[in-house]
Amino acid sequence: MTERLPAAAWTARDDLAALVQALDPQVQGNCRWVGGVVRDTLLGFAPKDVDMATTLLPDETAARLKAAGIKAVPTGIAHGTITAVVSGGSVEITTLRRDVSTDGRHATVAFSTDWQDDAARRDFTINALYADPRTLDLFDYHGGRDDLAARRVRFIGDARQRIREDYLRILRYFRFQARFGSTPADAEAEAAVSELAAGMKGLSRERVGWELMALLTLPDPAPTVRRMAELGVLAQVLPEAVVTGLEALTAHEQSAGVGPDALRRLAALLPADTALAEQVAARLRLSVAQRKRLATAAARDDAALDARALAYRLGMVEAQDRLLLAGESVGVLDGWAVPTFPLKGGAIVARGVTAGPEVARTLRAVESRWIAEGFPDEVRVAELLDAELAKG
Known part of the structure; x- marks a missing residue:
């Protein structure tokens, strides 16, 4: 039939x-x-x-x-x-x-x-x-x-021959394994990708970057990425990778009900090193916006994080990255819109301060107090300005 x-x-x-x-x-x-x-x-x-x-x-x-x-x-x-x-x-x-x-x-x-x-x-x-x-x-x-x-991902014919025809098939294999495959994986496929992994060095960085980001977009790529590391494949495309960071992030995303994001997951694979993040972004031919976001995520540290202050200073997406990478909740940002600082330099000049560095200093000082107090209304901002000018 x-x-x-x-x-x-x-x-x-x-x-x-x-x-x-x-x-x-x-x-x-x-x-x-x-x-x-x-x-x-x-x-x-x-x-x-x-x-x-x-x-x-x-x-x-x-x-x-x-x-x-x-x-x-x-x-x-x-x-x-x-x-x-x-x-x-x-x-x-x-x-x-x-x-x-x-x-x-x-x-x-x-x-x-x-x-x-x-x-x-x-x-x-x-x-x-x-x-x-x-x-x-x-x-x-x-x-x-x-x-x-x-749920078996198997090369057509001889796996090694298929890979030698196009070494990008190694990364495609892992992407399809993460999406469709079961464990244990096809033994011939794993042996072939491990043996021929070094052949990926001749691939264009754009192709490698696209496949890597497509893999990281999948619901739970961490087990597959760990297997890539075990088989010597990950070291060929992302030698800086630390798989435990990705495993921790995906577990936190799942518990928090947060959807997958490839760039955030790439950040989780990298150490908290801004210069390194910029090098990786350039190597993978990421866009300017992606490079900036990856570097911002890499600037993370272990200090206590104020979610809304981060969102104000960095942007909503960047704040979510930093919070999730730190294992913190992003719930406080749900439904919250980043406010606009209601004080302008002209209002300070109108109070008798000469235009120039002192106006900028006063703005920064009042803004810092405003953020620390949780973004109060304009009445409170006026009180903060009074207090700052009284110091002078």
């Missing part, structure tokens, strides 16, 4: 049906749903993206979309990918491929019309699942359905 993909909300979308009709009007079976959308639907998850594989060449794919009035964007045409823009979002449509050569970072591919060629070049069995867009019949060439049922 043919196994079928269970019906889901996305399988009933009119825009996707129109897309299939545009590409395969004669019902020749030239396109199938593939990868994560099939895998996640089998697991009962709402898929993040919808991807399609096709026997059509990219130019033909684009021509058929255009003829049907569907916008086609050549997002990766060199590798056979056309993005169809439909009302429910974008769908990547990629021509079937087979690898011609690989160098550990990039692959030279040739287009194919053989579904098994395409399946054989994919990384893991659970990502090489296809479904007919009309009947939802499943196509599984490498035992991915059984692996998915067993």
Whole structure:
């Protein structure tokens, strides 16, 4: 009996049906749903993206979309990918491929019309699942359905060969292991990633940074990150990492009901060293905003923390980072808006203070008292100003 993909909300979308009709009007079976959308639907998850594989060449794919009035964007045409823009979002449509050569970072591919060629070049069995867009019949060439049922992340074919084709697959392996895998993990996969970990040194920092942040976004990455350390993988991408910090943070997040945040978790993996945090952020090609936030988190110390004072001085997100990294509660910040200091320099000048350094000093002094007293109203700020000016 043919196994079928269970019906889901996305399988009933009119825009996707129109897309299939545009590409395969004669019902020749030239396109199938593939990868994560099939895998996640089998697991009962709402898929993040919808991807399609096709026997059509990219130019033909684009021509058929255009003829049907569907916008086609050549997002990766060199590798056979056309993005169809439909009302429910974008769908990547990629021509079937087979690898011609690989160098550990990039692959030279040739287009194919053989579904098994395409399946054989994919990384893991659970990502090489296809479904007919009309009947939802499943196509599984490498035992991915059984692996998915067993929560087993397994490379297609020889694990070492798959990794040598693209060393980023080591990090992808751990990301999928954290999301879908059970323990004990696949022995061949673990042996291969440990043996070939040094090959990741040739990868671009952007690719490494993206995979690492994607892993840290998952609900509970700490056990997987510890296994990465045990297998010698973590030292290749983040030699500064201290796994116990991540374990403590994720446990605190879970007990406090706080959702995952990749940057905060990266901070937990690093010592409290601002210069080191900036070096890591630069190495992983993080954005300017991310670098600043990571450095702010790294400036933490063991002093007693006033949550609202931190939020005022650093910002709400940065204060939450510091509190959670310290194992403190963030509840006092719930529903609280950071106030604006109600005193301006002009009010001090109006009281007879000459504009210049003395005004700035007075502002800082009154502001410090205002923060210490828990951000009282303007009446109290006026009293604090009176007291400060009386000192002069």
